[in-house]
Amino acid sequence: MDTIYALASARGKAGVAVVRISGPDAFAVAEAMAGALPEPRYAALRRLRSDGDILDQALVLTFPKGNSFTGEPVVEFHLHGSLAVVQVVLRAVGNHPGLRLAEPGEFTRRALENGCLDLTQVEGLADLIDAETEAQRRQAERVLSGAIGARVEEWRRSLIRAASLIEATIDFADEEVPQDVTPEVSFLLRGVIDSLRAELRGYAAAERIRDGFEVAIVGAPNAGKSTLLNALAGREAAITSEYAGTTRDVIEVRMEIAGLAVTLLDTAGLRNPDDPVERIGIDRGITRARAADLRVFLQSGEAIEGLDPSCDDIVVSAKADLSGSGVSGKTGQGVPELLDAIAGRLRKRSAGAGLVTRERHRLAIDRAIRAMESAMHEVERGAQRAELAAAELRVAIRALESLVGRLDVEDLLDEIFSSFCIGK
Numbered sequence: 001m002d003t004i005y006a007l008a009s010a011r012g013k014a015g016v017a018v019v020r021i022s023g024p025d026a027f028a029v030a031e032a033m034a035g036a037l038p039e040p041r042y043a044a045l046r047r048l049r050s051d052g053d054i055l056d057q058a059l060v061l062t063f064p065k066g067n068s069f070t071g072e073p074v075v076e077f078h079l080h081g082s083l084a085v086v087q088v089v090l091r092a093v094g095n096h097p098g099l100r101l102a103e104p105g106e107f108t109r110r111a112l113e114n115g116c117l118d119l120t121q122v123e124g125l126a127d128l129i130d131a132e133t134e135a136q137r138r139q140a141e142r143v144l145s146g147a148i149g150a151r152v153e154e155w156r157r158s159l160i161r162a163a164s165l166i167e168a169t170i171d172f173a174d175e176e177v178p179q180d181v182t183p184e185v186s187f188l189l190r191g192v193i194d195s196l197r198a199e200l201r202g203y204a205a206a207e208r209i210r211d212g213f214e215v216a217i218v219g220a221p222n223a224g225k226s227t228l229l230n231a232l233a234g235r236e237a238a239i240t241s242e243y244a245g246t247t248r249d250v251i252e253v254r255m256e257i258a259g260l261a262v263t264l265l266d267t268a269g270l271r272n273p274d275d276p277v278e279r280i281g282i283d284r285g286i287t288r289a290r291a292a293d294l295r296v297f298l299q300s301g302e303a304i305e306g307l308d309p310s311c312d313d314i315v316v317s318a319k320a321d322l323s324g325s326g327v328s329g330k331t332g333q334g335v336p337e338l339l340d341a342i343a344g345r346l347r348k349r350s351a352g353a354g355l356v357t358r359e360r361h362r363l364a365i366d367r368a369i370r371a372m373e374s375a376m377h378e379v380e381r382g383a384q385r386a387e388l389a390a391a392e393l394r395v396a397i398r399a400l401e402s403l404v405g406r407l408d409v410e411d412l413l414d415e416i417f418s419s420f421c422i423g424k
Contacts, residue, residue, distance in 0.1 A: 001072070001110070003029070005093045006102040007086060008424065014081035019089055021077075021099070022070045022107055029096045030060065030075040037075070040064045048077065050092035056085045070107050071114030105420025112405065119405025120148040123358060126420065127210060134259035135209050135350065139357065148355045149404045151199075155192045156400055159372075162188040163393040166379070169386050185379050185389075189372050196365050202354025203362050208293060210357050212254070212261035213346050216289035218307055219298030223318040228298065228329035229253060229266040232339065250288050258343035260350060265292060294345055296338070298327070314341050364403040371396035 003023025009016070021029060031037055033055075038044035040062050048055040059078035068074035079085050093099060108125060111117045117125070124143030131137040165181040217225045233253040251266040267285030286307055289295055297309045298318035309315050317326025320333040327334030356362055371392045378389035 003099045004102040004106055005090070005099055006107070007090065008076070008107070009081070013083055017079045017081035017086045019077040019079060019086070019093065020107065021075045021093060022068070022072050022102075022110065023099075024073065025096070025098055026073045026075045027062065029093060029099060030062070030077075032096070033092060034058075034060050034077075037062050040067065043078070048079075048089060048092070050088075050095070055088050055092060056080055058089075069116065070110040071116045072110060105424060108420060108424055118146065118149045120361070120403065121146055122405070125424075127357065129420075129424065133256045133261045136261060139206060139209050139353065142355060143357060148361070151195075151355065152400050152404050155195065155368075156397060158188045158192050159393055159397050159400070162375075163390055163397070166386050166390045166393065169383055182379050186376060189376050189379075193369055193372050196369050199354045199356045200362060200365055200369075202352050203356045205350050205353035206355070206357045207359075209260065209350050209353055212263055213294065213349075214263045214265060214288075214292040215294045215296060215342060215346075216265040216267055216285075216292040217296045217298065218267050218285070218289050219318060220300055223298040223300040224329055225298055226251070226266050226329075228296075228318075228327065228335075229264055231329035231332060231335050232264055250285055257339060258347055260343075260346050262342075262346065265289065293349065294342065296342070312345060314338070314345070361403060364399050368396040368399035371399060 001023055003021065003025040005019065005021040007017060008020040009018040027037060033048050033050060034046035038060060043059045043061050045057060046060045047057050056077075056079050058080075061076045061078070063069070063074040063076075065071065065073050077089060079089055090101075094101065108117070108122055112119065112122050121144050124140050124145075128137065128140035128144055131140050162185045165185050169181055217229055219225050229251065233255055253264045253266075255262055255264065265285075265288055267282075267289055289307055295307075295309060295313040297313060297315045299315060300318040316334065316338060317323055318328075319330075320326040320328035321331045322328075327338050329335065356365065375389045375392035375396065378385040378392060
């Protein structure tokens, strides 16, 4: 592979900037610029030079092949983080023959190709970089730790054992092999299927933690929805006035509640208007509210038309500054209690989150389950169907291997790494 380099820290002025070099010529380039290199994994202060000029005084770290993030020889320069220093060092590194600037996500892609990470760990790393809340961080760390890959290996071993029993009945039918492998095969497949289904049950919660929950505030016109949204968000996100029907479209505010990413939705007041534009806004609001994970109904004495609360929704009295009870975005009365109620419901929904966090994971597991169910059906029909059962098990094993990126994922890799920044 080529030797690649890039700024591995954030762009812009900072206290420290990190330039990473990875590939077969990494040590030679670093030695040419910094002189004698420190022992692997030890940092040493060195003056970086190019054409006799001192570029910066930097900490230099080296990681030998097989003991680095990418699996290749890697050198990092920890520089003073000025734009001028970073620019001159990158230019000097790039002037060495055979080096080129890394593409987006190329360091991580090399870690995948060199077996340092599997595909789910790559996705976990992407989620960790994008994490905005504590719940997202914890979930991404679990995926990055390789937990999915470990489970896949357990499932795969059980399937290989089941497949070997079936293959034995095909290839060695006249020799001393178990005559009826159905009980053990069924036991192995049932165990894997049950485990996979348990993971799928936690998919919805894990996906919401990753992407965020939606909470819609609904109620009659002039019930104080926009004022409440502003109070919850801590800023003037929505226009408020004493005139009913001020909100015409859905207003979204992203925030964190109890460590969870939440998008609050301020919807148009629910009524039957004569204004066709307001009608469009109300219809959009109803659609978004129905699709939301949770709805907060503000009751102000007027009927709320077009949408009824479910047993999991929150119903509170509006304008507590006038009525004395309920919630008021204007004075803040009841707002902490409302936040606690929202947090409690969302924590309950996220409690069952599993390791499966993406639609790709769900589809691969679903393919594996369907193939195993077909294999069990063939096994139960007798030894004459053993070849069909074995074929279905091979399909299931391939589905699980695609989950961790062992095969059939080339098209997917370009999509995943396009979301990474250069330097990662």
